[in-house]
Amino acid sequence: MAPRRPGAPASGELLEVLERNFGYRSFQGTQEAAIKAALDGRDAFVLMPTGGGKTMCFTLPALVKPGVVLVVSPLIALMENQVAAIQGRGIACSMLSSVQSAAERTETMRRLQTSPPQLSLLFVTPELLSTDGFGTVLQGMYKADNLTLFAIDEAHCISSWGHDFRSAYRKLAVLRRRFPHVPIMALTATAAVKVREDVVQQLHLRDPLILVSSFDRPNIHYSVSYYAADQPQTFEAHAVSTIMRHFEDGREHSSQGDWPCGIIYCLKRETTEDMARALSKRGLPCEAYHAGLKDRSQTLTDWTSGKVPAVAATISFGMGIDKADVRLVIHFNLPKSIESFYQESGRAGRDGRPAQSVMLYSLKDRGFMDFILGRGKKRKRGKAANNAGEPNTAQAQRAFGEVENYCRRVRCRRQALLAHFGEKLAKDGCSGCDVCSDSAAVELQLARVAKEETQQAQDKATGRRWRDAANEPQNGDPYAGIALGYGADTGAAGSSEDDANGAGTGSGCYEDAMHEDAAAQAMHSAKKAGKGQQATLEAMEQAEKAQDQRKGKAPGRLRQLAEGGRMAAKTPPKPAKGISDGMRTAARERLYSVLKGGGAAEGIGDTAQGEAQRIEAELFRATASKPVYNSMLANALRSARSQADAQPSPHSHSPATTSTASPTATTDENTAYHSSAMSASCPDASSNFRASPVAAKVMSARDNSHVGPNHDTAAQSIDGRRQQQDQIDAAIMPLTDASAAAHRRAMPTAVRQSDFEDLVDQACKSCDGLSGMSVGSQAAAGDSKQSIHHNLPGSTLQSHQEDISGVHALRALAEWPVSIELLQHSQAGRRIRQLKRHHLMDISQAASEVVAAWKHRLVAMEASSADGS
Ligand SMILES: Nc1ncnc2c1ncn2[C@@H]1O[C@H](COP(=O)(O)OP(=O)(O)OP(=O)(O)O)[C@@H](O)[C@H]1O
Numbered sequence: 085m086a087p088r089r090p091g092a093p094a095s096g097e098l099l100e101v102l103e104r105n106f107g108y109r110s111f112q113g114t115q116e117a118a119i120k121a122a123l124d125g126r127d128a129f130v131l132m133p134t135g136g137g138k139t140m141c142f143t144l145p146a147l148v149k150p151g152v153v154l155v156v157s158p159l160i161a162l163m164e165n166q167v168a169a170i171q172g173r174g175i176a177c178s179m180l181s182s183v184q185s186a187a188e189r190t191e192t193m194r195r196l197q198t199s200p201p202q203l204s205l206l207f208v209t210p211e212l213l214s215t216d217g218f219g220t221v222l223q224g225m226y227k228a229d230n231l232t233l234f235a236i237d238e239a240h241c242i243s244s245w246g247h248d249f250r251s252a253y254r255k256l257a258v259l260r261r262r263f264p265h266v267p268i269m270a271l272t273a274t275a276a277v278k279v280r281e282d283v284v285q286q287l288h289l290r291d292p293l294i295l296v297s298s299f300d301r302p303n304i305h306y307s308v309s310y311y312a313a314d315q316p317q318t319f320e321a322h323a324v325s326t327i328m329r330h331f332e333d334g335r336e337h338s339s340q341g342d343w344p345c346g347i348i349y350c351l352k353r354e355t356t357e358d359m360a361r362a363l364s365k366r367g368l369p370c371e372a373y374h375a376g377l378k379d380r381s382q383t384l385t386d387w388t389s390g391k392v393p394a395v396a397a398t399i400s401f402g403m404g405i406d407k408a409d410v411r412l413v414i415h416f417n418l419p420k421s422i423e424s425f426y427q428e429s430g431r432a433g434r435d436g437r438p439a440q441s442v443m444l445y446s447l448k449d450r451g452f453m454d455f456i457l458g459r460g461k462k463r464k465r466g467k468a469a470n471n472a473g474e475p476n477t478a479q480a481q482r483a484f485g486e487v488e489n490y491c492r493r494v495r496c497r498r499q500a501l502l503a504h505f506g507e508k509l510a511k512d513g514c515s516g517c518d519v520c521s522d523s524a525a526v527e528l529q530l531a532r533v534a535k536e537e538t539q540q541a542q543d544k545a546t547g548r549r550w551r552d553a554a555n556e557p558q559n560g561d562p563y564a565g566i567a568l569g570y571g572a573d574t575g576a577a578g579s580s581e582d583d584a585n586g587a588g589t590g591s592g593c594y595e596d597a598m599h600e601d602a603a604a605q606a607m608h609s610a611k612k613a614g615k616g617q618q619a620t621l622e623a624m625e626q627a628e629k630a631q632d633q634r635k636g637k638a639p640g641r642l643r644q645l646a647e648g649g650r651m652a653a654k655t656p657p658k659p660a661k662g663i664s665d666g667m668r669t670a671a672r673e674r675l676y677s678v679l680k681g682g683g684a685a686e687g688i689g690d691t692a693q694g695e696a697q698r699i700e701a702e703l704f705r706a707t708a709s710k711p712v713y714n715s716m717l718a719n720a721l722r723s724a725r726s727q728a729d730a731q732p733s734p735h736s737h738s739p740a741t742t743s744t745a746s747p748t749a750t751t752d753e754n755t756a757y758h759s760s761a762m763s764a765s766c767p768d769a770s771s772n773f774r775a776s777p778v779a780a781k782v783m784s785a786r787d788n789s790h791v792g793p794n795h796d797t798a799a800q801s802i803d804g805r806r807q808q809q810d811q812i813d814a815a816i817m818p819l820t821d822a823s824a825a826a827h828r829r830a831m832p833t834a835v836r837q838s839d840f841e842d843l844v845d846q847a848c849k850s851c852d853g854l855s856g857m858s859v860g861s862q863a864a865a866g867d868s869k870q871s872i873h874h875n876l877p878g879s880t881l882q883s884h885q886e887d888i889s890g891v892h893a894l895r896a897l898a899e900w901p902v903s904i905e906l907l908q909h910s911q912a913g914r915r916i917r918q919l920k921r922h923h924l925m926d927i928s929q930a931a932s933e934v935v936a937a938w939k940h941r942l943v944a945m946e947a948s949s950a951d952g953s
Pocket residue numbers: 108109110111112115132133134135136137138139140273403404405406408430434
């Protein structure tokens with residue numbers, strides 16, 4: 085056929101069509117330019133953000149020009165939605181897909197081939213478009229000049245650089261050759277520069293009009309909600325609370341008191357169901373949506389009509405979901421790439437009103453994604469020849485690495501997103517993300533995550549299972565006892581998701597979003613996986629396997645949340661408080677070994693044995709959970725070590741040997757270990773003070789006083805706290821009395837006193853603000869360490885963090901035997917004790933370094949002073 089005579093109607097005419105059919109008075113962004121290009125017979129590459137109005141770019145030409153606009157779309161669900169919406173405007177539109185009945189398909193084909201065609205728009209899958217049969221039909225239409233435009237929706241699917249590569253899209257390359265005079269419009273919301281070039285090349289676009297809109301969605305507020313294992317709740321419980329908080333906030337801001345409309349994206353189908361139940365249990369009406377649900381269209385209707393405000397969904401609930409008033413999009417699981425994230429979060433705020441994107445981040449979820457990606461890597465190796473252009477594992481890992489960067493960097497989220505698409509934010513930062521509104525708070529959260537990461541690395545180095553506080557039932561946690569979710573309910577290949585749906589672990593999202601070929605590949609990926617994991621993930625896998633073996637196949641944690649924790653009872657019984665007999669024996673042995681101080685002295689072994697048993701029993705009795713038990717044990721060991729070191733003994737360690745950290749010790753213990761080694765290197769003649777009874781009392785009293793929110797409820801009475809303070813004082817006094825004489829002998833008081841005061845003063849300066857602040861905030865929030873963080877205004881968090889370090893340092897100084905005398909008498913000592921009462925103690929690596937530096941300085945001063953005298 086001869087090329088059509090180009091010619092787009094004037095703008096006024098187009099506007100009139102727009103208003104008449106859609107009720108809009110103006111075009112959005114580059115819509116008009118794209119429409120004109122199509123009407124002029126020119127190819128176009130249209131890059132618009134989600135919700136930018138891409139559909140209009142190919143719908144309006146179908147109304148203006150005779151003939152059919154053929155739309156290629158990757159998903160049947162997406163097509164169904166779009167066709168229904170367009171038909172709703174009274175436009176002759178249909179689709180051809182395998183899910184239609186033969187009668188429906190025949191009718192569509194008939195309407196397509198009349199002259200003129202009785203359809204203005206036809207949606208098809210790329211697979212159908214490349215079949216010979218349909219090709220023949222198209223040839224007939226082409227010859228009759230009835231093909232107006234090929235619109236390739238979600239065009240990034242053609243590029244292996246994109247996040248949703250579909251091999252069938254590659255077949256679209258034949259369109260240009262077979263139908264050279266029909267313009268092609270490629271549309272996407274998610275294309276990095278490389279993808280754009282690839283799309284243009286793959287589709288053989290001819291001098292295309294490139295229309296790139298800004299990716300910025302200024303009305304969306306972006307934030308990341310971090311979870312670190314030092315929190316009292318499990319990750320799942322934390323996630324449910326966080327999600328509820330966001331929805332409740334939205335409800336508070338609604339003039340009618342309605343729940344805001346939102347989507348919670350989950351990786352697995354099963355998770356969506358558990359999440360929906362868990363949220364519904366908390367009072368938020370929520371339904372699950374995934375490709376495996378028969379009644380999902382009902383869910384869609386309920387949600388679209390506003391009957392149900394929240395949907396917990398896999399990413400099948402993405403492309404094509406066009407609800408204008410979505411206020412919240414929350415990622416329970418991390419998305420696989422920035423592109424996916426942008427597209428999914430872009431469901432929010434399509435009406436231009438304020439909306440929020442919240443991503444939940446935990447190391448466990450990160451590890452889980454890494455695990456999935458690592459598995460893909462092995463499959464790739466095992467399967468030499470793959471689909472040309474299939475996105476390889478390295479790409480997938482790189483793509484996920486960008487998500488990790490988005491979460492782990494203290495950088496304006498909007499800037500990070502825009503940079504990904506090669507765009508720059510006009511100003512330095514935005515006012516619509518958590519980093520721009522409170523970077524200190526983000527830093528603080530990240531520091532906690534980093535601490536957990538360090539802990540995991542240490543645990544791995546010492547052969548321990550990585551620490552997961554979420555595993556441990558804790559006092560005050562309404563979800564105590566919930567099983568490990570990722571290992572248990574997702575497992576590796578062979579999870580229930582696998583069995584039921586033929587998709588591999590974590591591929592629920594892929595499966596839901598893609599057609600069978602991709603699902604089959606994903607399944608293959610999971611099944612083939614077996615060796616060569618990244619080193620970090622090996623540890624995780626082993627840990628998870630061990631966990632599964634111990635527990636059997638326990639139900640997922642979310643499932644248990646959904647069922648109010650009742651299912652926990654069905655799992656094999658856990659050790660009391662999560663503390664196994666083995667752990668207790670090991671604890672007794674460690675205490676014993678420290679208490680006997682080498683054990684060679686006559687009679688010491690027996691006493692130490694009894695002491696170790698008694699202390700351990702006390703710890704166990706006073707403990708509500710494994711983390712607290714471990715922490716108290718660490719304290720008791722520290723105390724015992726420091727006292728053992730202080731005691732003159734033929735077996736006392738030399739500084740050289742004691743300064744080596746125990747290879748199996750926790751961070752706390754190592755800190756203590758180093759501290760006690762430092763102490764041992766001081767010219768401290770020590771006292772007759774025996775370690776265990778008083779030390780255990782000190783530690784026990786102090787730990788009881790600062791164990792955190794689980795143990796200190798808001799309801800705890802002031803009297804109760806006073807009692808604890810008295811206990812602390814009672815424990816401290818004999819300690820100080822007993823060691824005072826030895827200290828006096830050991831060092832020239834004048835030097836110690838002045839330098840100590842000087843050093844403590846420096847640290848106290850940073851604590852001054854904290855003391856006042858902490859008293860108020862703790863009283864208001866039940867005396868918990870965490871509540872302090874929560875109660876501080878954002879702007880003070882940074883300085884608060886420094887203050888906390890100061891307090892750590894002071895605390896460690898306070899425990900240094902050399903300074904106990906001073907502690908008792910000096911002004912600084914009083915302040916330290918006061919701080920102790922405010923429960924602000926904790927040990928951190930940074931603090932121990934500060935203290936170590938101080939101690940070195942003091943020792944040096946003391947040495948030079950001794951020389952001088
Ligand atoms: N000119 C316009 N004026 C006002 N609203 C418009 C205009 N064009 C489209 N819209 C509306 O914008 C919303 C988003 O449009 P559309 O679904 O086409 O976005 P999209 O770019 O395809 O997004 P996604 O990639 O997320 O599917 C729809 O509700 C649509 O009716």
